[in-house]
Amino acid sequence: MEKLLKELTAAYGPAGHEEEIREVIEEQVKDYVDSCYTDTLGNLIAVREGAGPRLMVAAHMDELxxxxxxxxxxxxxxxxxxxxxxxxxxxxxxxxxxxxxxxxxxxxxxxxxxxxxxxxxxxxxxxxxxxxxxxxxxxxxxxxxDQEFKNLGQRYLGKSMDDRVGCAVLVETIKRLPRQLPQEVIFVFTVQEELGLRGARTAGYALEPSYAVAVDVTRVGDTPESLVMDVSLGKGPAVKIKDSSLITHHGVREIMFSLAEKNGVEYQREVLERGGTDAGSIQLTREGVPSGVLSIPCRYVHTPSEIVDKGDVENAVNLLEQLCLYPWKEV
Amino acid sequence: MLLLEKLVSASGVSGNEDEVRSLLKSELEKKDTGYRVDTLGNILVENPEVEQQGPPRLLLAAHMDEVGLMVTSIEDGGFLRFDKVGGIDDRVLVSRKVLVGSKKTPGVIGSKAVHLQKPEERKKNLRAEDLYIDIGVKGKEEAKKYVQTGDYVSFYSPLQELGHSCYKGKAFDDRAGCAILWELLNEGRLPPFHAAFTVQEEVGLRGALVVGNALDLDMALIVETTSASDVPGSKEHEQVSRLGAGPVLSIMDASVVVDKGMLDTLIRVAEENEIPYQFRGFNGGGTDAGALSLSRAGVKTAVVSVPARYIHSPCSIINREDLHYTRKLVELFVKEVKGKK
Amino acid sequence: MQLKDCLQELSNARGVSGNEGEAQEIIEKYLKQHVHEVKKDVLGNLVGYKKGGGRSRNKPRLFFAAHADEIGLMVTRVEEEGFLRFTTIGGFDPRTLWGQEVTVHGKNRLWGVIGPRPPHLTTTRERKKETRLEHLFIDTGLPPEEVKNSVNTGDHVSINRDFTQMANRRYASGKALDNRAGVAALLLFAEELARFKHVSEVYFVFTAQEEVGARGALTSTCSVEPDLGIAVDVCHGNMPRTRQDETFELGKGPVLGHGPNIHPYIFKRLQNTAEENRLPYMTEPHAGPTPTDARSIQITGEGVASGLVSLPLRYMHTSVEVVNLDDLEVMAKLLSLFTASVDKKTVEELRCYY
CATH class of the missing domain: 2.40.30.40 (Peptidase M42, domain 2)
Structure with a gap:
């Protein structure tokens, strides 16, 4: 996981110029999925085929x-x-x-x-x-x-954890998933999230998912005199309830809570006062898509030195894996 | 360039593009060019050959609307209070001649005479809410004969030649684009493309949003007008673009990251044909490209603009050479992308 | 239906954006008597469908939207001592929240008050500074353990305020009248429409999440694909110290919106309907996209001809909003007459309007 995260954060890929990071990710996942392609805006779409409803899992590749x-x-x-x-x-x-x-x-x-x-x-x-x-x-x-990736012991320090850590969680999950899935799962590595959740919008439209889960970083409230926020580093991934781009779908949120509890994955509840995620865009495509967000707590978001916790990342993979294995109902 | 003159003298504040639309419609009809107008008022010129020929299905688009004002109330004295439609710097408003409503009642934007202002007042810029339109009537009742609340107000500023190669006028943004598009529609030898004259760009790219939903597109090229700030007080890196330096190519703005393939083609075509061009040295502001690029499953988009000084004011200036080269570049681009598959 | 009772029930019901369930239940109770079908969609929009008369196949499809959600609060942290920190859902002015009573929607519902530090313990300078969210907290009066057992980060909070009929019985005050007044008018319209013949398919849509960005209207318009869509909302009523041209008197009828966000034909048609039937009305120009569902309706699909009718309301986004019941009745009548007047020709005229 460390090697993967290091490689992903090192790859060049500002919003609108995601070619290099896309290649890196494609190389990582292509042998583990049924098909893999790039769309008009540059989203990388990796498909695990299956019957039944379609689950879209998105993390953005772009950086500042x-x-x-x-x-x-x-x-x-x-x-x-x-x-x-x-x-x-x-x-x-x-x-x-x-x-x-x-x-x-x-x-x-x-x-x-x-x-x-x-x-x-x-x-x-x-x-x-x-x-x-x-x-x-x-x-x-x-x-x-231009910042080097560092292992701080229990934590990782580096640039563009937002959202390469989310990409890493998707890649790792793809590799761990068994051959048979109870539904089709489409992993989308989106572009231009930092410019207004753009890639997710066109991908959401094209793929018409039954459900969507975005994996992204979130802010924390555990640093000296920080903003009031009930998310801390090292207490597990967070299940988003609200940010400025969406109020997550009750059903999706409850499934995330219950899967975490059933599998003993420590998690937190997230209310982010300012900021948005790809799920906000996907939720409003066409007639609406029930959407949720799995967040990875991250300190100093948007600075060259972002910090995430190893345990949080590991647990995010565990929870995402459970989400892909969970038999989602037809809408 | 007769059409440009007609186009800029028409009033077409966002949401009230009727006059510009009628003008374009009659020009299209004269040439027997088929078109339809959608629910929001966009003119869509769909060429059936585009579908027949297949990708890339190309759209050229320019917006018909301009920034302006809207009457919000009529005061007892017959003075009109107003809101701004689109982004206008309050400082350009005072001491202007305007045309109010469909009857185009002339009016002037007044403010308290400087003699009557206290020294502190003089230190502050006049804000839109301090200003009002005076149409020269005795009171509210008389004003109501000419004006209603909700009437659109456009700047009065006839097209005029300036110096040897420039025009002064209002609404070059984006009538210049409309004029170029219209000319290309009449250029018989071009490969097929769709064209759209959009509404409500200045209030949030709203017309282009629905155009993108209506058409099945692979590619869209927006013909726009952008700010040139090659004026005293602007350092070289703050100029965005320069007048007379040729068409402006956007790389990115607040609404879109331009498709690299299209940008490369534009640059190559310009260089091969010795067309001067410049890059837009700024990544703020939005255009219809933003709305179109995100429509349906995504559309490749690029923006080519005519540079204009004092944009969004009643007195902007464009250069004829820029206009000519912008048109030429767009024309050659169409030939290039549609010519080879 | 008794308009006052209906409005009272609606105003007292909870329905913070994203959690419109309780309000939607009451709406459904009234709505289902007047429509052929009621559905709820992914975002929580409630859609009632009433068939049109006649045998024609391509009946006009009319879409009327009133948002069912209200602004509210959300818990961001449960402090060690049991106090709750919170953020707003929708545009609350923090200065209006001092000492308000609230309901915390945790595992069970808890009553609470929003407390600031008392004036005696603050300095004059502190008191002069405007109240910001971080100065405020919710106090449930319960021991910390009980609070922690019941309340979680992300639980929503609604404001408490009993509906009140005022000195003049046609005036009413309460919370969430933005936009339960619009909802009540739309329900009254659904009831009245039974007395009219209409050829159009009519959709009564009670949208979710308007206060956080007109989100419900976007997806519901997309699924209905109407020929025209009218948002039913509130606008600012006259209050002391406001400019005449920004506000509207209560009791003088509904307010018809116009401007770029509104199709001129719809505005004109509503205006003519009011004139012909001698219904009082006012007009409000909007220079850009309106802060209502009409903003979303207009730009869905290939574009939808949009209209906006609003009820004047005082003290918007506080717990003591005031409306006039006559305005609701006039609005219901206006919408009924408008709907009855719409036919195939109307849609044709709309299509070739420009």
């Missing part, structure tokens, strides 16, 4: 990034955010492009931290002219956090 909007004559790059990146955590951070070009963020002279706006930030890739920079990078290219 910075897009180059301008290259100046001295070779500095100006940038805009791709997804929910905030300026104040960027200064001094390293970023890397898909071709390996690396750089660091800094800012124009400012008097106070609150003046730190996007137009004041730039990315220095060590070039001294526009021409030199243009050999490495073009306007429109996107850079991602």
């Amino acid at each position: 990034g910075l897009m180059v909007t301008h290259v100046d004559e001295n070779g500095f790059l100006r940038i805009a955010r791709v997804g929910g990146v905030v300026p104040h955590i960027l200064v001094g951070q390293r970023f890397v492009f898909s071709n390996g070009t690396a750089g660091t963020i800094n800012h124009e002279k400012i008097d106070e931290l609150k003046e730190l706006e996007w137009s004041k930030l730039y990315l220095d890739i060590g070039c001294s002219s526009r021409e030199e920079a243009a050999e490495k990078v073009n306007v429109g290219d996107v850079a991602v956090y």
